[in-house]
Each structure stands twice: as C-alpha cells, then as structure tokens.
Amino acid sequence: MSLLDLKSLNSAFEELQRERGISRESVIDALGTALAAAYRREYGKRGQIIRATLNPETGDIEFRQAKIVVDKTLVRTPEEEGDLPAAPDAAQAGDDHRSRFNPEQHIMLEDARRIKKDAQLDEEISFPLEAKEDFGRIAAQAAKQVVMQKVREAERASIISEFGEREGQVVTGHVQRFERGNLYVDLGRATAILPYEEQIPGERYRQGERVRALLLHVDEGVRGTFIRLSRSHPKFLTKLFEAEVPEMASGVVEVKAIVREPGSRAKIAVFSKDDHVDPVGALVGQRGVRVAVVTSELGGEKIDVVESLAIGRGGQNVRLAARLTGWKIDIRSAGGTQVAESDKVEDDVKIVAETMEKKPAEKTEEST
CATH class of the missing domain: 3.30.1480.10 (NusA, N-terminal domain)
Incomplete structure (x- = not known):
C-alpha cells in the first residue's frame, strides 16, 4: 500500500x-x-x-x-x-x-x-x-x-569530526550567556562551555564579547555534543606563544615545562635545538613585544621565561619553580634563616640560595 x-x-x-x-x-x-x-x-x-x-x-x-x-x-x-x-x-x-x-x-x-x-x-x-x-x-x-x-x-x-580535530588548539568565539558561573561561547556551528574552574580568576566577560580559549576536548553525551574550553590550562599559554613566535612554530624552540597561577604569574622553561637561537629572547621578542602580546591576552598575567630562580612576592616564584622542576625548594639566607620554601615535595632535593651575595641571574626574562 x-x-x-x-x-x-x-x-x-x-x-x-x-x-x-x-x-x-x-x-x-x-x-x-x-x-x-x-x-x-x-x-x-x-x-x-x-x-x-x-x-x-x-x-x-x-x-x-x-x-x-x-x-x-x-x-x-x-x-x-x-x-x-x-x-x-x-x-x-x-x-x-x-x-x-x-x-x-x-x-x-x-x-x-x-x-x-x-x-x-x-x-x-x-x-x-x-x-x-x-x-x-x-x-x-x-x-x-x-x-x-x-x-x-x-x-x-559533523561537529564532533570538525572540533575533535581541533582539540589542543586555540579557538575563537563570542560570549553567548552565563549560567551558574559557567560561560557559554558561540563557536559558530556549536556552543562550547568555559567552566568556572577553567576561567582566569578576576576576568569579567560581556555578552557578545570576543573570547579566545584552548579547546580541551569534545565529548558526545545524551544531551548532545559537549565542547569544553579552558583559559587557565598551561597549554593555552604555550599555544599563544606558538602564534607569536616563529621559532616555536618551526620547532626550533621548545617549551620543556610550564606552570601557571592563572591571572597572576607563569613560568616557562624553554630549550633551543639551534645554538644560534636564544630561546628566551625568541619568546620575549624585541623590546618585549612578543611576550607583551601574550600577557595582554591573559589580562596582565606576568610571564617569566626562566633559567634561574628568584624568590618572588610571598614566595610565589618558589612555588612555581617547585612545580616546574618537581623538587622541594628551600631558600635560606647566609645566616641560615629560612626565606622561602615550596609546599610541594617531589624529590629529596634542597636548593640553598645565598641571598646576601646574589650573583646576577643568567638569561632570565620577565614581562612587565
């Protein structure tokens, strides 16, 4: 019939x-x-x-x-x-x-x-x-x-295929709405979520505002496709530098380790495969132009491309360096008084810094 x-x-x-x-x-x-x-x-x-x-x-x-x-x-x-x-x-x-x-x-x-x-x-x-x-x-x-x-x-x-291939890349969208601390971002063909815990503390967004973030992963659930973004992930910082530093995009300069206190400070350990290329200078750029662009994107987050150790306000640099190296770092003055100590123990390693007779740090750059 x-x-x-x-x-x-x-x-x-x-x-x-x-x-x-x-x-x-x-x-x-x-x-x-x-x-x-x-x-x-x-x-x-x-x-x-x-x-x-x-x-x-x-x-x-x-x-x-x-x-x-x-x-x-x-x-x-x-x-x-x-x-x-x-x-x-x-x-x-x-x-x-x-x-x-x-x-x-x-x-x-x-x-x-x-x-x-x-x-x-x-x-x-x-x-x-x-x-x-x-x-x-x-x-x-x-x-x-x-x-x-x-x-x-x-x-x-189609969405899973398109955005699944872009996992680990930086994507750009526009703020769609806020819901229980989470930010929903319009990516064109799909809506992604920037969870509260993946946002940079202190950042504020307006509806329709342009926002860039790292595409963490794409999942398929009973309610549809779930696209998760992050602005606090260390890899987001790496990808921002790759867009500004040709030496990184070509693979000459590599990021060996990176740690962040999002919105406040970050430290990056870099390495160059070419003896004629200064890895720190490559990331910082002439007159600090490259690192300034990244800092601006992160709302003023200070970025250190480090090859030496400084204590930092409230021991902040010590904590970040401990996470970067996986060591316990204990900094003392010449008289033996503890100046700063990391709160993470990964190895039985102690670094003692003579703060009374510091030598100039070698090849250390910090954004201002």
Missing part, C-alpha cells in the same frame, strides 16, 4: 545525501524501523515482532510479523508450564533457564517446517500483516521524525 508522498520522500533522500552526506539506504532502514514501531503501537499485540519494508520506488510499505523458530530446548511450552508445581523449590527453578513460550514471538520447529521445509532453530519466519488504510497520517509523521533525527545525527557527527 502506498502511504507516503513519493515525490517528497525522494526529494528528502536527495537533499540529505547532497547536503548532509547521509546515505539513502541508512534513511530507508531508519524509516522502516520507525514505521514498524508506529504500526505495533497502533495495531499490534503485546510481544509482537513487527518488520516494515519500504519500497522507495513506489512508496509502498509492507508490514510483516516475525517469529523465532524454537523447540523445547529453548522454551517452556504451555503444557510444561501447567505441569510445574504451584511453588517449585529454588533448585528446580534455578536449573531451568529456558524462556516461556510466547505465541506472538515464537514458532515451534515442527510448525515452522510446515511453512519452510529447511527452517532452522533461531531463524526468523515472517507472516504478512493486514494493511491499514488509516495508517497514512501516522506513516507521514514517522517519516518526518526520522528525517529530522537523521539531520540531527549528521550535524552532531
């Missing part, structure tokens, strides 16, 4: 194939599943297995009831059910793992072979179902839902 508008159906198939890359066959399969579910809901009996086959050339839909071929080794027959004691003991009940025979789902092997001589156990035998003339409206609604679902699935897959 022809229940669907064939012209509209084929037009939808072609558009999905052309615009979304969704194959005609996958839509037909999904549509058959949806039509079978709709028929069972409207006219079927409990436990029925219904299959629907759509002919895309004519628009005809055929409904059939499927039954699984079984024997007494797979199911308990009604006679066996009647012979069971009213209250079988636990041992008897536990020994029989067969399911109960359901005439809407099962057909005994001997009966199946009357229909098909070579029928085998677990094979599916199908029987035609009555055509329903009033099913046209339901079929059209099911077809519309399937097409919309396929479009959503294709869009989701």
